[in-house]
Amino acid sequence: MAPPLLEVTGLSCRRGGRLVFDRLSFALGEGELLALTGRNGSGKTSLLRALAGLTPPHAGTIAWQGADISLDPETWRGRLAWLGHLEGLKGDLTVMENLVFAERLRGGEAGDRLEWALVALDLIGLSAREVRTLSAGQRRRTALARIVLSQAPLWLLDEPLNALDVPAQAAFRTALQRHLAAGGLAIAATHAELGIEGRSLELGPALSSTSPPLGGEAG
Numbered sequence: 001m002a003p004p005l006l007e008v009t010g011l012s013c014r015r016g017g018r019l020v021f022d023r024l025s026f027a028l029g030e031g032e033l034l035a036l037t038g039r040n041g042s043g044k045t046s047l048l049r050a051l052a053g054l055t056p057p058h059a060g061t062i063a064w065q066g067a068d069i070s071l072d073p074e075t076w077r078g079r080l081a082w083l084g085h086l087e088g089l090k091g092d093l094t095v096m097e098n099l100v101f102a103e104r105l106r107g108g109e110a111g112d113r114l115e116w117a118l119v120a121l122d123l124i125g126l127s128a129r130e131v132r133t134l135s136a137g138q139r140r141r142t143a144l145a146r147i148v149l150s151q152a153p154l155w156l157l158d159e160p161l162n163a164l165d166v167p168a169q170a171a172f173r174t175a176l177q178r179h180l181a182a183g184g185l186a187i188a189a190t191h192a193e194l195g196i197e198g199r200s201l202e203l204g205p206a207l208s209s210t211s212p213p214l215g216g217e218a219g
C-alpha cells in the first residue's frame, strides 16, 4: 500500500479560548476522500482551517509527504484548493474572469482546462455573467469550478453541496470522482451524504457554550 500523503498527528484546536477538538490523528493517501461529520459547532470548519494553514493548531502536526506544512506555508497553499462558506469570488468580474484570475493567483494559466471546468459545473451559459448577478447556487458552482480548475492535489471543501440543486450535485460528484481517480485527495465537511465512497470522521459533540474557556487564544 502506498504511504499516506497527508498525516495529521495529535492535532488540537482552540477557538475563542475553548478546546474544539483534541489530539486528532488520521492519515490520507492518494485517491482518498474523508468526510467530516458532526453536530453544528463540533469543529469541522476549524479542522479544515487548520489543514489549510489558516488557523494554527494549538498542538500537533500536519505533514505532507513527511514534511511539516508549517515550515513552508507558500508551497502548502499551492498544494491545496480551498472552498469555504464564503466563496471569495469577485462580484464585478464575470464567471470566466474569476476563473482566469484564480489561476493567475496560483501562478498558472487556465488554458484548455478552463472550458473543461466550465462544462463540468454547467457554467458555459453563465460564463460572461458578472458574479454579483448570480444566484447562490450559481455562485457555488463557480467556486467549485475554481477548485476543479486548480489541479491542486488536496481539496478542502466546507459544505460543498450547499445551495446546489440535484443536477449540480451530480456534476460536483463527477468532478470529485475524477479528482480522486487521478490520485487526488479530498476532505469535505458535510451535513449531507456526499454520495461517494470514502472514509468518514465524526467530530465530537460541540462543547457547550457554557464550558469554561481554557484561556490564551482570542479567536
Ligand SMILES: Nc1ncnc2c1ncn2[C@@H]1O[C@H](COP(=O)(O)OP(=O)(O)OP(=O)(O)O)[C@@H](O)[C@H]1O
Binding pocket: 015, 016, 017, 020, 038, 039, 040, 041, 042, 043, 044, 045, 046, 047, 189, 206, 207, 218, 219
Ligand atoms: N472566530 C471564532 N472565534 C471564537 N470561536 C469560534 C470562532 N469560529 C468558531 N468558533 C467556535 O468553534 C467551535 C467550532 O466551530 P466550527 O465552525 O469549526 O464548527 P462546525 O462543526 O464547522 O459547525 P457547523 O456545522 O455549524 O458549520 C464552535 O463552538 C464555534 O462557536
